[in-house]
Amino acid sequence: MNGQPLGLKTLTTAFLTLWLLAAVFPFAWTVWGSFKVEADFFSRQSWWFAIEGVRTVQQTGGTFTLAGYEGAWVQNEFWKAAINTLIVTLSVTTISLVVGTLGGYALARSGHRYAFWILIAALVFRAMPHITLVSGYLLPFFQLNIWGYLPTTIIVLVAINQPFTLWMLHSFFLSIPKDLDESALVDGCTRFQAFRMVIIPVMWPGVITTGLFSFLLGYNDFAVTSMLLRQENQTMIPKIASFLGSIQNEGNVMFAVAAVVSATVPLFILVLFFQRQIVSGLTAGAVKG
Amino acid sequence: MPHRTFFAFIFPSILAMLLFITLPIISVAMQSLFVEHPAVVTEVENCGPFGCTTETKVDTEAMAKLKADQPMGAFAGFSNYLNHNHLAVDDLRAIFGDNRGIGDIVARVMNLPFYRALAFTLTYCFFVTPFAMALGFFIALAVNTMPKLLKGPAIFVSILPMIITPLVGSLILAWMFNPAGIFGATLQSLTGDPTLSLRASPVLTWIVILTYGVWTNGPFSFVVFYAGLQTVPKDTLESARIDGATRWQATRFVIIPHLMPLATFVALVQLMDNFRVFEPIVGFSAEANATSLSWLVFNDLVSQDSQQFGSAAATSVITIVGVLILLTPVLIRTWRDFNRKAV
Numbered sequence: 241m242n243g244q245p246l247g248l249k250t251l252t253t254a255f256l257t258l259w260l261l262a263a264v265f266p267f268a269w270t271v272w273g274s275f276k277v278e279a280d281f282f283s284r285q286s287w288w289f290a291i292e293g294v295r296t297v298q299q300t301g302g303t304f305t306l307a308g309y310e311g312a313w314v315q316n317e318f319w320k321a322a323i324n325t326l327i328v329t330l331s332v333t334t335i336s337l338v339v340g341t342l343g344g345y346a347l348a349r350s351g352h353r354y355a356f357w358i359l360i361a362a363l364v365f366r367a368m369p370h371i372t373l374v375s376g377y378l379l380p381f382f383q384l385n386i387w388g389y390l391p392t393t394i395i396v397l398v399a400i401n402q403p404f405t406l407w408m409l410h411s412f413f414l415s416i417p418k419d420l421d422e423s424a425l426v427d428g429c430t431r432f433q434a435f436r437m438v439i440i441p442v443m444w445p446g447v448i449t450t451g452l453f454s455f456l457l458g459y460n461d462f463a464v465t466s467m468l469l470r471q472e473n474q475t476m477i478p479k480i481a482s483f484l485g486s487i488q489n490e491g492n493v494m495f496a497v498a499a500v501v502s503a504t505v506p507l508f509i510l511v512l513f514f515q516r517q518i519v520s521g522l523t524a525g526a527v528k529g
Numbered sequence: 530m531p532h533r534t535f536f537a538f539i540f541p542s543i544l545a546m547l548l549f550i551t552l553p554i555i556s557v558a559m560q561s562l563f564v565e566h567p568a569v570v571t572e573v574e575n576c577g578p579f580g581c582t583t584e585t586k587v588d589t590e591a592m593a594k595l596k597a598d599q600p601m602g603a604f605a606g607f608s609n610y611l612n613h614n615h616l617a618v619d620d621l622r623a624i625f626g627d628n629r630g631i632g633d634i635v636a637r638v639m640n641l642p643f644y645r646a647l648a649f650t651l652t653y654c655f656f657v658t659p660f661a662m663a664l665g666f667f668i669a670l671a672v673n674t675m676p677k678l679l680k681g682p683a684i685f686v687s688i689l690p691m692i693i694t695p696l697v698g699s700l701i702l703a704w705m706f707n708p709a710g711i712f713g714a715t716l717q718s719l720t721g722d723p724t725l726s727l728r729a730s731p732v733l734t735w736i737v738i739l740t741y742g743v744w745t746n747g748p749f750s751f752v753v754f755y756a757g758l759q760t761v762p763k764d765t766l767e768s769a770r771i772d773g774a775t776r777w778q779a780t781r782f783v784i785i786p787h788l789m790p791l792a793t794f795v796a797l798v799q800l801m802d803n804f805r806v807f808e809p810i811v812g813f814s815a816e817a818n819a820t821s822l823s824w825l826v827f828n829d830l831v832s833q834d835s836q837q838f839g840s841a842a843a844t845s846v847i848t849i850v851g852v853l854i855l856l857t858p859v860l861i862r863t864w865r866d867f868n869r870k871a872v
Contacts, residue, residue: 244674248776256671256683259664262744264686266701267693269711282709290711344540350530356867358539363863365550367852369805371823372845375830376553379560379838383600399549402542431534460694462808463823467830477696481811484700497704500697507692515685518692522749523756 267504271297274501275304278494308498312483318499320472321479324390328475332392332458333451334399340454341447343402344409349418359410362403370400370463377468386434388470396464401457405450411524412446413439449521450516459507476503542614546595551660554849561842563602566595570868571597602839609843616847617641643844646820652735653821654803654855662795665750666788670780673758684755691748699812702741703727706813731818738819746803750795757788797859804848804855822848 241289244252273281276296281384293303300307312318347355355375378394381387416439424434459477466478474482480503483496536543569591573584608789611618614677624637638644672683689699705712708726716733717725761784807823810816816824822844829841 244776249674250844252671254676255667259668259671260683260686263690263748266705267689267700269705270701273638275765282679282704282707283710283714287711287714339541339545343539346530346535346538350535352532352535354531355535355772358543360860362546363859364853364856365546366552367801367859369807369823369826369845369848369852369858371532371805371807371826371830372557372848373550373553375826375838375841375845376555376557376560378830378836379600380552380556392589396549399545402551404544406542431530431538435538458698462694462696462811463827474854477694479698481696484814493704496700500700503694507694508689511685511688511692515681515688518688519684519752519756522752 248486255442270497271504273503274308274494274497275306276494277305277307278492281494308494309502311492311495312499312502313458316481316483316495316499318476318502321474321476322502324469324473325475327390327454328394328397328465329458332397333454335394335398336405336454337447337451339398340402340405340409340450343406345413345439347406347410348413348416349421359407362406366403366407367430370461371467373400374467376462381468387468388473390469390473393465396468397458397461400464401454404457405454408450408524409446410451410523412450413443415446418440445517448514449517449524452517453521454512455510456507475507493508557842557845559847560601560838560844561846562605562607562839564605564609564839565602565837566592566599566604568592569595571702605839609839610847613641613844614840615643617643642820642825643847646822647736648824649819650804650806650821650823650851653742653806654800656739657803658796658799661746661799662750662792663746665752665795666754668747668751668846669754669758672755674806687751688748690745691752693745693806695745696812697807698745699738699741702737702744704812706737714758727813727815728817734813734815734818736827738813738815741809741813742806746799749799753791753795754788757791758784763778792860797855797862800855801852801859804852822851 273290276290276293277299279295279299280289280293285296296305297303299305334414346358370478378387381392386392420442421434421438424438425431429437462477462481463469465480469475469478471482476499480496483499557603569588570585571588571591575582575584575587610616613620620641621638624634628634628637648818672680672687675683684736693701706716706727707713708717713726717723725733727737766779766783774782793823806821807821808829810819810821810824811827813819816828820828825844826841826848829837829844
C-alpha cells in the first residue's frame with residue numbers, strides 16, 4: 241500500500257523495531273555475556289557489569305575471556321557431544337530423506353484410497369507427543385539390550401520424523417507433473433527406473449527443504465536423545481541439560497552459557513544460508529495443508 | 530500405480546512407523562495397566578548374645594526373579610489411572626464432598642499433580658496460540674510495508690526465535706530472568722521487591738513461560754501470514770480503496786478474510802504442538818510452579834531410584850487422548866478436503 245499516513249507509519253516502525261529487538265536481543269546478550277565471567281553475566285550489583293566486564297577485567301586481565309568455552313569444550317568434553325550430534329543429525333537427515341522420498345513419491349502417485357488413510361495415520365502420528373512414545377520404548381529397549389546406543393536413537397528419530405517427511409514430500413511430488421514419469425513408463429521404464437532417471441533429477445528443491453526440517457528435528461530434539469542415550473554418547477542438547485544439574489552447584493554456570501551459545505551457532509548459519517527454503521517449506525505445508 | 534509397486538516403495542517408511550510409533554503406543558497402553566513390583570520383604574532373625582532382634586530386609590534375589598518372570602510389573606487394572614498422581618478419583622470425591630466454597634475446591638484440586646499439570650498445559654495451549662498468531666499477523670503486516678532491501682534481514686531476525694532449540698531458547702530467557710540477570714534484576718528494582726524471582730513467584734513463572742511461548746511461536750504464524758499476504762488479490766484491494774474503504778476497512782474486509790483459511794490451519798497445528806509443551810518446564814526449572822503433562826511423563830521416567838513405567842504410561846495414554854481430541858477438527862478438515870478433491 242502506498243502512502244501510509246504518518247501516524248500509522250510511526251506506529252508500524254515502532255512496533256517492528258520493538259519486535260526485532262525482542263527477537264534478537266536475547267541471543268546478542270547471551271553471546272556477549274558468554275565471554276564474561278559469572279560475576280559479570282550474573283551480576284548482583286548491576287547488569288551494566290555484563291556490558292563493561294568489570295569483574296572479567298579484575299579476574300582475567302582482559303575484557304573478554306574464553307574460560308567458559310574452555311570449560312565446556314575441553315574440561316567437560318563438549319566436543320564429544322558435538323561429534324555425536326553431527327553423527328545423529330546427518331544420519332537422521334539422510335535416512336529420513338531416502339526412506340521419505342520413496343514413500344512420498346508412492347503416496348503422490350498412488351491414487352488408491354489406502355494412500356489417503358496412510359496419510360491420515362501419519363497426521364495422527366505426527367501429533368503424538370514424543371515423550372509419550374519414549375515411555376513406550378524404554379522397557380522393550382532395555383530387554384533387547386539396545387538402549388543407549390547412537391544407532392537406536394537415529395532409527396527412532398527417523399521413525400518419529402517420517403510422518404512429517406511423508407506429508408511434505410507427498411505434497412511436493414504432487415506439484416511435479418504426472419506426465420513426466422508416465423511418459424517414461426510408456427517408453428518402457430519400470431516404476432523404479434522412472435523414479436531414478438526422471439524424478440530424482442528434478443526433486444532437489446523439495447528434498448532440500450524437507451531435509452532442513454529433518455535436520456532441525458534431529459538437532460533440536462531433547463525428549464528422545466535425553467532418554468535414550470547413555471551419558472558417554474550424549475548429544476549436545478541433553479549434554480547441556482546435564483550441565484545444569486552438575487555445573488550450577490559448582491558455580492560454573494558459564495560453561496553451560498558457552499555450550500548454549502556453541503549449540504546456537506550452527507542454527508544461525510543454517511538460517512543464514514537457507515532462509516528462503518525454510519520460509520517456503522513452512523508456507524508449502526500451510527497452503528497445501 | 531499397482532499395489533505391489535506402491536508397497537515396495539512405501540515399505541521402509543511404513544515399517545519404521547509401525548515399529549517405532551504404533552508398537553510403542555500399544556506398549557504404553559499395556560504398560561499403563563501394570564505397576565512396579567512391590568519390594569519383596571523378608572524378616573531375618575538375628576540372634577546374638579543380647580537376645581534376638583528381627584530385621585526386615587529387601588530380598589534382592591526374589592525381586593530379580595519376579596522381574597525376570599513379569600518384566601512389566603504386577604497387573605493393576607485401572608488403578609494407575611485412578612490413583613492420587615493421575616485422575617485422583619478418591620481425592621476429588623473427598624474435595625467435592627467436604628469443602629468451603631469454590632475457591633477452596635480450586636485450590637485443593639490444583640494441589641493434585643495431574644490437575645496442576647493439566648491446568649498449565651491447557652492455559653499454555655489456549656493462551657499462547659491466539660497471542661502468537663496475533664503477534665505473527667502484525668509482524669507480517671509491518672514487514673510487508675518495509676522497503677524491499679530491509680525485508681530479507683527482517684525476516685532473518687524474525688525467524689530466529691522459532692528455529693532455536695526449545696531447550697536452548699528457554700535457557701537463554703531463564704538466565705535473563707534470573708534474579709542476577711538483566712530482566713530479573715530490572716524487575717526487582719521496578720517492583721521494589723528484592724525477593725521477586727521465578728523460583729519464589731508462581732505468577733511470574735507462568736507469565737514468563739507464556740511470554741516465551743508467544744515469542745517462540747509467533748514467527749511461525751508470521752511466515753505463513755506473510756506468504757499469504759503476497760497472494761492477496763491486488764484488484765480487490767484497489768477496488769475496495771476506490772469504493773472509499775479506509776485502510777482499516779480494507780484490512781478487515783479484504784485481507785483478513787483472505788488469510789482466514791491459513792489462520793485455521795495455523796491455529797489447529799499450533800494447538801496440537803503447544804499441547805506437548807515440555808522443554809520450557811525443564812529450561813526454566815519451573816517444576817515447582819508450573820508443570821505440564823509431558824513433563825509428568827518425563828519426571829516419572831527420570832526418577833533416580835525406580836523408574837515409574839506404569840505411572841508414566843498412564844499419563845502418556847491420557848495425553849494421547851487429549852491430543853486426539855485436539856486433532857479431531859484437523860482430521861475432519863483433511864477428510865473434507867480429500868473428498869472435495871476426489872469429486
